[in-house]
Amino acid sequence: MEVLSEPLVAPALKDSAASRRGWRARLRPLLRPATWSAAAEVTPVPRWVHVLLGLWLLVLDALKLGNVISLLPRFPATPAEWQPLLPMLGRLLLEDACAAALFYLTWSWLIPRTLGRARVVQYVLLAALLVLPYAALIGWVTTQTTRKGVQISAYRVTTSRPGKKSVTTVVSGRKAGPDAPEVWMRILSSGIVGVFIIGSSSALRVTGDYIRGQRNRREMERQQLLTELAMLKTQINPHFLFNTLNNIYSLTSRKSDKAPEAVLRLAEIMRYLLYESSTDTVPLSREVAHLSSFLDLQRLRLSASAQEAIRFEVEGTSPDCAHPIAPLLLLPLVENAFKHGDLTARPVAVHISLLLASDGLLRFSVLNHVAPADAERELPKQPGGVGLVNLHRRLELLYPGRYALDVQTPPGQHLVTLVLLQ
Numbered sequence: 206m207e208v209l210s211e212p213l214v215a216p217a218l219k220d221s222a223a224s225r226r227g228w229r230a231r232l233r234p235l236l237r238p239a240t241w242s243a244a245a246e247v248t249p250v251p252r253w254v255h256v257l258l259g260l261w262l263l264v265l266d267a268l269k270l271g272n273v274i275s276l277l278p279r280f281p282a283t284p285a286e287w288q289p290l291l292p293m294l295g296r297l298l299l300e301d302a303c304a305a306a307l308f309y310l311t312w313s314w315l316i317p318r319t320l321g322r323a324r325v326v327q328y329v330l331l332a333a334l335l336v337l338p339y340a341a342l343i344g345w346v347t348t349q350t351t352r353k354g355v356q357i358s359a360y361r362v363t364t365s366r367p368g369k370k371s372v373t374t375v376v377s378g379r380k381a382g383p384d385a386p387e388v389w390m391r392i393l394s395s396g397i398v399g400v401f402i403i404g405s406s407s408a409l410r411v412t413g414d415y416i417r418g419q420r421n422r423r424e425m426e427r428q429q430l431l432t433e434l435a436m437l438k439t440q441i442n443p444h445f446l447f448n449t450l451n452n453i454y455s456l457t458s459r460k461s462d463k464a465p466e467a468v469l470r471l472a473e474i475m476r477y478l479l480y481e482s483s484t485d486t487v488p489l490s491r492e493v494a495h496l497s498s499f500l501d502l503q504r505l506r507l508s509a510s511a512q513e514a515i516r517f518e519v520e521g522t523s524p525d526c527a528h529p530i531a532p533l534l535l536l537p538l539v540e541n542a543f544k545h546g547d548l549t550a551r552p553v554a555v556h557i558s559l560l561l562a563s564d565g566l567l568r569f570s571v572l573n574h575v576a577p578a579d580a581e582r583e584l585p586k587q588p589g590g591v592g593l594v595n596l597h598r599r600l601e602l603l604y605p606g607r608y609a610l611d612v613q614t615p616p617g618q619h620l621v622t623l624v625l626l627q
Contacts, residue, residue, distance in 0.1 A: 250312060251413065254312075254409060258308055262301045262305070266297045269297060270293070270297065273293065296347065299343075299346060303339055304398075304402055307335060307336075307402050307403065307406075308403075308406045311332070311335070311407060311410070312406045312409075315328065315331055315332065315335065315403070315407070316406075316414075318331075319331060320407065320411060332407075336396055336400055336403065339396075341392060344391040344392030344394075344395040345392075348387075348391055449467075449474070450471075452467065452505070452506055453467045453471065455506070461505075463505040466505065467502060467505050470505075473498050474498050474499060474502070477495045477498075481532065482532035482533050483532075487529070487531075487532045488525075488526060488530075489522055489526045489527070489530050489561065489567075490523070490524055490525055490526040490527070492530050492532065492534075492535060493526075493559065495533075496517065496535060496536070496539060497517065499536065500515055500517055500539070503515060503543055511551070513553070514548065514551060514552065514553060514554040514555070515553075516556045517557045517558075518556075518559070519558075519559045520561070521560055521561035522559070526561070535623070537593075537595060537596050538596070541571075541573075542555045542571050542572075542619070543555065543573075545575070545619070547573070547574045547575055550574035554574055555573045555574075556572040557570070557572075558570050564627070565626070566624065566625070567624070568624050569622070569623045569624075570622040571620070572618060572619070573618065573619055574617060574618055575617055575618060593610070593612065593621075596610070597610065604625055604626070608623065608624065609622075609624040610624075
């Protein structure tokens, strides 16, 4: 029997222990989810929150103390007259300390571990657990101070008038023994105040986190746009450099005297690309000078008698025009004209015009002829990774709703017109 009793008792004990562990295991995910980190999420409380909380507690204390002082014949003026109110002042300090502790505990502990992780049920349960001890403590302290009649206890004020006998006024406190309903009412009122404190702290923390999240999101979007713009710009530089080096190689292979001038022009262009185009905008005069250098470099490919085949007309600007424009925005249109145009067309192979109106409207057009074999072929939208698709994206990022890009293909020609609004 002793041998058989061991297997019978042991399963019962194991089942009881397993049931206790099972109850705790079911409760633990509700009160402490597995996603909680071991380290607390520390977020500094902003200064304006400290100031707001301090002002709020100060106003409440002033109202409570003012309500008591209003029952007195006159405002206390001496330390002896203030002495009966010292217990009440001590109680107000205790209430302020408990309210501040509840406020900061909600801010630094409750919100990050519940609402910060979308745990609404846990927030309600833990908020109730925080309110209960606060309401019990404050309600008990209020009851004790009221029972002992220390709010306005045997407050004596002696007044004397000339020619008359001194009169002593005694302001008695409340009854010495409050009944049970009054005690529960004080606890209930303290609980309502505790709920208000937790709600205020939660509202301020959630609002602050939301505003900070929106600010971070906008900054991330801005950084993403800057990164995308930088990537689009880096697609232009290698493409341009590749074509220019091919032109210089062609000149050097023919031992042309234009090769040194081509290298000098390339150095000027690269200086602009490296040192001046890194900003968000550049003066229009610098962009025009850059395009002029690029066209001079392309003219080296032509004979001396065909220099006028590349025409660049500028109106409404001056050498020191400060009208802002995104750097390297016009270059892809000009590059396409030379990459896909027919430079043998005469009298004008490439006609470029730029007009800056008095109201800030900028119109830039590029007209180039197309070889007969390529006349029926559409202008590539993204040759070599750079083209109209790249330009469209930059315009959407830099000039949203303030640009118009029109591509036309008349017989034997390609005409691209870009309009930018200020």
